[in-house]
Amino acid sequence: MILTERQGSVLVLTLNRPERLNAITGELLEALFQALQAANEDKEVRALLLTGAGKAFSAGQDLTEFGEAKPDYEAHLRRYNRVVEAISALEKPLVVAVNGPAAGAGMSLALWGDYRLAAVGASFTTAFARIGLVPDTGMSFLLPRLVGLAKAQELLYLSPRLSAEEALALGLVHRVVPAERLMEEAMGKAQELAQGPTRALALTKKLLLETYRLSLTEALALEAILQGEAGRTLDHEEGVRAFREKRPPRFQGR
Numbered sequence: 061m062i063l064t065e066r067q068g069s070v071l072v073l074t075l076n077r078p079e080r081l082n083a084i085t086g087e088l089l090e091a092l093f094q095a096l097q098a099a100n101e102d103k104e105v106r107a108l109l110l111t112g113a114g115k116a117f118s119a120g121q122d123l124t125e126f127g128e129a130k131p132d133y134e135a136h137l138r139r140y141n142r143v144v145e146a147i148s149a150l151e152k153p154l155v156v157a158v159n160g161p162a163a164g165a166g167m168s169l170a171l172w173g174d175y176r177l178a179a180v181g182a183s184f185t186t187a188f189a190r191i192g193l194v195p196d197t198g199m200s201f202l203l204p205r206l207v208g209l210a211k212a213q214e215l216l217y218l219s220p221r222l223s224a225e226e227a228l229a230l231g232l233v234h235r236v237v238p239a240e241r242l243m244e245e246a247m248g249k250a251q252e253l254a255q256g257p258t259r260a261l262a263l264t265k266k267l268l269l270e271t272y273r274l275s276l277t278e279a280l281a282l283e284a285i286l287q288g289e290a291g292r293t294l295d296h297e298e299g300v301r302a303f304r305e306k307r308p309p310r311f312q313g314r
């Protein structure tokens with residue numbers, strides 16, 4: 061369900077149900093959760109890259125998973141939420157390479173990347189309202205923050221299918237590249253991030269997510285606490301030393 065492959069200090073995770081457009085099942089969510097947990101604990105891994113096998117990134121929830129049964133979606137969403145919590149707690153950067161359609165919870169997963177690339181020909185649709193559902197997998201949290209409330213309203217109420225270029229213009233992705241160069245470009249960015257000051261990047265991610273629910277006074281206090289922590293890392297020492305010596309820093313992620 062999830063392929064894992066290490067390339068240096070980058071761990072590549074591939075959603076692997078290509079015959080179903082990588083539609084998401086409970087089993088896939090469990091495998092993704094386990095892979096994320098293991099990656100977070102593995103000191104050798106300093107960045108992750110998430111993509112999809114075959115022609116899609118992910119079509120979201122596998123709408124055939126439950127057959128005729130009427131499932132308890134609230135209970136099922138706990139499996140999704142565990143994955144979102146694991147991604148938001150991931151202390152290393154996550155690059156997402158959107159190789160084809162990303163729909164529903166598949167689009168949500170893509171948006172959780174810290175750096176997002178899409179191939180020319182990839183597409184995005186929230187899809188939820190089209191089947192009478194509300195946004196999930198953190199979409200209601202993330203989408204208005206990424207694109208603003210007005211665009212989020214349009215994307216969630218009407219579920220248009222956005223091209224990679226439209227997604228770029230909206231800020232849903234950071235870069236669009238030709239399909240044949242997607243993995244090379246995504247890996248390049250993941251390697252670059254893997255050589256970064258891992259602790260500082262993790263703490264920056266925490267600030268970016270936390271400050272939304274904080275007052276200015278609280279946000280300033282959190283910045284000070286986390287700057288204190290970043291200031292105690294070896295990577296900060298190295299960064300300042302490299303600056304003084306007029307050379308690129310060699311961060312170790314500590």
Ligand code: LHQ
Nearest residue numbers: 081083119120121122123124133136161163164165166187
């Ligand atoms: C699929 C799917 C799919 C199964 C295409 N499942 N087979 C969370 C928890 C609880 C409840 C429910 O929801 C959630 C979160 C969610 O994610 S809800 C949203 C679920 N996803 C969707 O509604 C997306 C449905 N799919 C699409 O809109 C399109 O298929 C996309 C945009 C993904 C791709 O379009 P195309 O490239 O044109 O492919 P296609 O539509 O022709 O699909 C190809 C095949 O894949 C087709 O099967 P078939 O046997 O006819 O070849 C589809 O039925 C199947 N498929 N999505 N989610």
